[in-house]
Amino acid sequence: MDKNPARPHRMGLIALTAMTASNMMGSGVFMLPAxxxxIGSISVWGWAATFLVVLGMALIFNKTNALYPRSGGIIATIHACFGPFIGLQMTLFYWLSTWTGNCALLLASVGYxxxxxxVLHTPLYATLTSIVxxxxxxFFGLRGARLVGRTQLVTGGCMILVILSVGLLGWGHFDIRLYQASWNVSGQSDRHAIVAAAVISMWGFLGIESGSVSFSQVVNPRRTIPLATLLGLSITGLCYVSSVSVIMGILPHSALESSASPFADCARLLWGTMAGRMLSAAVVIACLGAVPGWQILQTEVPRAAAGSGLLPAIFAxxxxxxxxxxxxxxxxxxxxxxxxxTLSANLQSQFTTIITLxxxxxxxxxxxxxxxxxxxxxITRYPRLTAVxxxxxxxxxxxxxxxxxxLSGQSQALLCGMLLQLITLPLYLFSLVRRRRLGNATPQQGGDAHLSTLTKELL
Structure with missing residues (x-):
């Protein structure tokens, strides 16, 4: 059980909303225009489709959190529903997505x-700077969630400042002819272009589950997490609509396609070099501020997995x-x-490789x-059939x-996914051996007991 001394290090509604929105936007809002x-400006329809899907996911995650509130969020519910083997697989997949996503955040900050x-246009120097x-x-992440929450308030303010300055003031310079000229430059049909844009746009909403995964780090999680999730999603959706589209109607397509700092390039075109530098500084602060928030996710998942015996106890x-x-x-x-x-010929190529993964x-x-x-x-015989x-x-x-x-993604990414699934086989055997040495029940028995307890709680 949580002790009082740990409470000061927890996040409230405002901090968790800022972290959720910051995790979703992060580098997404600052690099996705490029x-x-x-694909082209037709990607706006991909944004729309993705937003509706993510909204549905938010409703599902909130309902799941209300019925099954546990540290570990979606990974904990997967383990409860599908058992320890699938739980182990999805733990590794989700863990991979959190820390690879953080790599993209670092690259975005270096781009600005x-x-x-x-000199940071040189791939090697850019990568070494990202590592530093x-x-x-x-170092800051080791100081706990309270410091991270306070940081999110400051960096989130920088993020909103950048988005509002370009996403609102930029509409006065929006050129509909420029926007239409690059409607679909993918070389594919409109349907395929929209699907491709929707897949890439998904990157912009990764982190919708931030609140539920950070359950143990939140004050009054039953109330705070659903509110923070919906508020964070609403802020993110408005920011994307107000910024990404307007940039495509201001910057020439060739310039936007090769840009490592689209917001700064847009500001420089509209208001001069100094404005571009100021926005670049704000973006760097915003991206670096989002990194500790993702670090909470990338440590909470293995901690929850270690607590349930899927990973070594040292991770807890x-x-x-x-x-x-x-x-x-x-x-x-x-x-x-x-x-x-993932060192590539240019930063944009390296960024695309990492977000695809x-x-x-x-x-x-x-x-x-x-x-x-x-x-x-x-499983728990939920009484309201209409809701089911x-x-x-x-x-x-x-x-x-x-x-x-x-199915529409890159074959290399799918190959990585299949290889990761194969890796889980020996890891699962390791967890079996570990449980046997500790004298615990087998994972399957443990899962059955877990579901039995869950059924009693919910009924």
């Missing part, structure tokens, strides 16, 4: 830093601020390797998590969207 430029230091920033953020070891420091240092090491291994890794646990709610309702049918239908629609997104 990434989507390869290149406005001040042109990573380990600086690890915490410092005096309640931070799983072993998990944090371990994932930081993995992030360093990924940044070095992050999106693919996140779609698998999202698919299982949306099916977990109707599954738990059936409604959430089952909603889960089915979202599942179809995720399946289409996976």
């Amino acid at each position: 990434t989507l430029a390869h 830093l290149s406005v001040f230091f042109p 920033l990573l380990w600086i953020s690890v 070891r915490t410092n005096r601020f309640g931070v799983p420091w072993v998990a944090l240092l371990f994932t930081a090491g993995l992030m360093t390797l990924v940044l070095l291994m 992050a999106i693919t890794a996140s779609l698998f646990p999202y698919a299982f998590s949306v099916l977990s709610l109707p599954g738990l309702m059936l 049918y409604a959430y089952s239908a909603l889960s089915g629609v979202i599942f179809v969207f995720i399946a289409i997104a996976l």
Whole structure:
């Protein structure tokens, strides 16, 4: 049970809303205009489709959290519904998506830093700078959720400042002819272009589950998490609509496609060099401020998995601020390797490679998590059949969207997903051996007991 001394390190509604919105936007709002430029302004329909799907996911996550509030969020519910083996697989997938996504945040911040230091356009220097920033953020992350929450308020303010300055004031310079000229430059049909844009746009909403995963770090989670999730999603959706589209109607397509700092380039075109530098500085602060928020996710997941016996117990070891420091240092090491291994000819290419990996890794646990709610309702014989049918239908629609997104994704990303699934086989055997040595029940028995307890709680 939580003791009073730990409470001062928890987040309230405002801090959790800021963290949720910051986690979703992060580098998404600042780099996706350039990434989507390869498809064209038709991507606005991809944004719309993705937003509706993510809204449905938010409703499902909130309902699941109300019925099954546990540390670990969607991963904990997947484990309860589908058992320990699927739970282990989805833990690794989700864990991969959180820390690879953090790599993209670091690259985005370096992209805007290149406005001040042109040498960062060199891929090697950009990657080394990202690694230095990573380990600086690890130092702050070790100080606990309270410091992270306060940081999110400041950096979130910088994020909103940048978005409002371009997303609102920029409409006065919007050129509809420029926007229409790059409507679909993907070389594919409109339908395929919209699907491709929807898949990439999913990156902009990764982190919708931030609140539920951070259950143990939140004050009054039953009330705070649903409100923070919906508020954070609303803020994020408005920011995307007001900024990404307007940039596509201001910057020429060729300039936007190769840009490493689209917001800064837009501000520089509208208001001069100084404005571009000021916005670049604000974006760097916003992106770096989002990194510790993602660090909470990338440590909470392995901590919850270690608590249920799926990962070694050392990942649950915490410092005096309640931070799983072993998990944090371990994932930081993995992030360093990924940044070095994805070195590309330019920053935009490296960024696209990493977000493709992050999106693919996140779609698998999202698919299982949306099916977990109707599954738990059936397992626990939820009395309101109308709600069961409604959430089952909603889960089915979202599942179809995720399946289409996976099938339309890059083959290399799918190959990585299959390899990760194979890796879980020996890891699962390791968990069996560990449980046997500790004299515990087998994972399957443990899962049955877990569901039995859950049924009693909900009934």
